[in-house]
Amino acid sequence: MTDPTRPGATAPSGAEQEYARPSGARGSFDLPPERRPAPPRPPLPPAPGQQTAFGRPERVRGSFAGDRPGGLPRPAAPPPPPEAVLRAFAPGRPGERGLGDPPGGRAPRRRTASAPWWKPDAAADPWRDPYAPASLGAPAEYPDEDEQPGPLVTDARGRTRLRVRQLSIPLSILTVLVMLFSGAVGGSAGWLLTRTADEEPLLSPDAQLSQTSEGITREPGSVSDIAGRVSPAVVSVEVRVGEAGATGSGVVIDAENGYIVTNNHVISGAADVEGAEIRAVFNDGSGSAARIVGRDPASDIAVIKVEKPQLLAATLGTSDSVVVGDPVVAIGSPLGLAGTVTSGIVSALDRPVRLSGEGSDTNAVISAVQTDAPINPGNSGGALVDATGAVIGINTAIASLGGNGTTGGSIGLGFAIPIDTVRDISEQLITTGEAVHASLGVSTRSVTDGTRDGALVLNVDPGGPGEQAGIDEQDVIIRVGDTRIGSSEELAVAVDAQDPGEQIEVELVRGGASRTVTATLGTA
Template sequence: MKRPSPASSDVARPRRSPRLPVAGLVAVGVATGLVAGGVSGFAVARTTPFAGSCSTVVLAESAAPAVVTVFAEGRTGPDGLAFGGSGSGAILTPDGRIVTNDHVIAGASRLAVLLATGERLDATLVGTDAKTDLAVLQIEATGLPTLAIGDRTAPRVGQQVVALGAPLGLSETVTAGIVSTPHRDVVAPVGGGGTTVLAGMVQTDASINPGNSGGPLVDCSGDLIGINTVISTVPSASGEGGGGSVGLGFAVPASTVRRITDQIVADGRATHPWFGLSYAVVPPGAAQARGVSSALFVSSVAAGGPAARAGVRGGDLIAGIAGGPADSFTIGRLLATAAVGDEVVLDLLREGQPQQVTVTLAEAP
């Protein structure tokens, strides 16, 4: 895959949805030696039977014109060879503002989009946010069809949705399914090693494949409720992940799409909160010996940072975060969804004595 939400008196407690492990997650962009033009028209694949009044055909006809194929060219691979890639995107404004995934365009020296009309246009990069795996592009155009960001209400389990994009370079492909769960926390690998938390992702069984990255997941009103980003695959006998859909796709939720794209458009970048401390996970047995189910050892505190200002010290044990458990996943999810200025209550153990502090999150340096 590729990359990539809080708790306290001010910050809502993180939803403890089951987390999906790193293994088997892949990004859904397409890398190619030479990227050809898209295929005109759209194909509709119904992967999950469902009843109701939502017409996939009508929805596809209304939403597909606002979906584009994104071409990222001029990248250089580890072997020094140049290559291109493609993904998908959604048009947000009539004058050509487009949202896609950061991993679709990362490292490209040239960007272009293919409209549903078949017209190919150069695109410029407005800004990216690697933490949420979102990017905003701009093309020179007017009067374009658009998708509204549907963040007025949260998606519901069982809600009918369609995923649109260009899997394997096949532009204007539409697949249908449902929302499997509206709040799935995904631990995903990032470039250069390590992991990140993609919090509150919308899980769907609509078929998503390489090339769908950056394309919209829309509801029966035709509103964008997510940006398709990552899929889970079944590992092969050798332990390597497969490359196609098994009905486990994940989309960045509409609320995150709106927040991050608005910040990028206004400032050219997105801001994320910061605790200002380093920590190590305390082994479960050692934590339980101190009377808590889990704990984090504070190895250092940034001078003048949020934790230091709240009174956190190196050597403290964090025994609880905003009323929830103290583990690296909780911190990752909180930082993925909280905002600068939010307050987070930490339960500490200092020399065996319980203390409680309130950390006001600051912008990450």
């Protein structure tokens, strides 16, 4: 089809006239009405607020005002070189201006980066020509190593190696036979040597083991020194009643008269029992029959007497000089093991401990010396000794996880009767055969209201010191003299520390109010 608008074109025929481009039209097809561009709209006038904020001031034409600041000042041209510099470095050729070249001439410009197109073969390199055809080259070839004849070959590093596969069969068999023969010869030689060698005898008549000279220094006050001085004064007490028996410990307190102090619960089973035997076994292994001099269930102290000359008595100290942390040594016969020595420290003082039961009539509350020296059943009645070797207490009870004070094993909580109490009770028993204790005439138990502890009065003996002082049941005793009371055990210890007939002030709580009464202690 011809275009009638082009110069020299012939007029279209009848069939072509139907599809011919209209006169004056350009392009292949006319756009449909929906795709024709809309006529441009005149710009909307700006809003008054925009005109005020961004509009051009009146009587101003152009984008910027004429009085705006100009650009940055251009740098001034450098001054010309001085005359001396011009004469020194003037160009060598006439007609040239400025400074001349160096004597060796200017160095050519160096390339600052390498470019593959600078190489002469860059145009023929297929990796740089994106229109180069792809093709496969020949496979890689590796030169074969020179085959070396024989089983011994030399590698590239010059090392000689044995090529086993090229060994001849006779040579291989010979090598194996040599190895078997060498092993047989070595084994036979070892067997023969072990059979013919002389055995060392089991016994050596002249045997003598090495020993060192004595170099141990036992300073005075050491555990070994204390044990050596005190152990002869500590005895084992054996009690037998019919087929039953028990063991404990004791301490010699009067060597001349043969008096030995021990615990009441150790010998109470033989008291007033016909045929019962009490025997004291001493440090040297000798023994002697013993008789009960007196016993005190209220303090768990008893004194027995033996008829044996040349006894060694222990040195009795004082409880008032003992402080917490002092080293101590416990000596006795735990579990029947006579002469056992253990050591520790004083863990606490004035610890109220109740003692009762264990098939004994002991019913006591002691103000004990607490120690962590291991004490076990059988230590009862033994000595608790300080660093000077003086007895400061009689071992009496232990706290255990399964016992009640006299049975079980040691867990580091042992209790001893202070030696001052032991001395006082022992003197009474040796003198009169019995001991006297002060009494308030009340029965109590420990109570607390969460802020204050005390001893609740359960019973008051009719006509006793408590009733006469005006103490009633359900009163809570919180102080005796200058001693605060926090439990029934502390009340028993505070009263027992007094003598019968003494007057004491008792502070108690009744109906929420505190009051103080005066009581005259009686005899227990």
